[in-house]
Amino acid sequence: MRKLLLLVLLGVGGLMAYNYNAGRDLLQLPGTSAGALRDTVRETVGGTVRDTVATAARETGAELKQRASAGVDTAVNRAEEAVTAAALTSKIKAKMALDDVVKAADIDVDTDGTIVTLTGTVGSQDEHQRAVRIATETAGVTSVVNRLRVR
Numbered sequence: 001m002r003k004l005l006l007l008v009l010l011g012v013g014g015l016m017a018y019n020y021n022a023g024r025d026l027l028q029l030p031g032t033s034a035g036a037l038r039d040t041v042r043e044t045v046g047g048t049v050r051d052t053v054a055t056a057a058r059e060t061g062a063e064l065k066q067r068a069s070a071g072v073d074t075a076v077n078r079a080e081e082a083v084t085a086a087a088l089t090s091k092i093k094a095k096m097a098l099d100d101v102v103k104a105a106d107i108d109v110d111t112d113g114t115i116v117t118l119t120g121t122v123g124s125q126d127e128h129q130r131a132v133r134i135a136t137e138t139a140g141v142t143s144v145v146n147r148l149r150v151r
Contacts (some may be wrong), residue, residue: 082138085111092135093117101130107148109135114142121149 044098056120089111096104107120122128128148 088140092138096136101127116141117145119147
């Protein structure tokens, strides 16, 4: 056992002397260089970092795509609601413009979904009732908020 320990110590001492004379790290094994070791570490770390960044980019891209899709869906729904509201407003204003009793220029028609709000001043009780009836009877209107005033 002592002989084996002595051989190991002599081997380590010889390695240290060899490396010292060659200007290397004392315990560096022959045939390996610090540059090769450094290159191996760089390749390994670089590959790991590259893979991690690529994975993070894919995940972020997928999340952004999902958010953008949800935003587009919301925008489409809001646009459809706005078009529907504008169509209801236009229908009511057109009916009022064609009516002999109602003066459409004096009545403001606002639509929020299927709820129509009438505001403004009308000249008579008949005009008031007719304007409310026109709005109420228009297809797509579920309720009418009456804020009309009679002069």
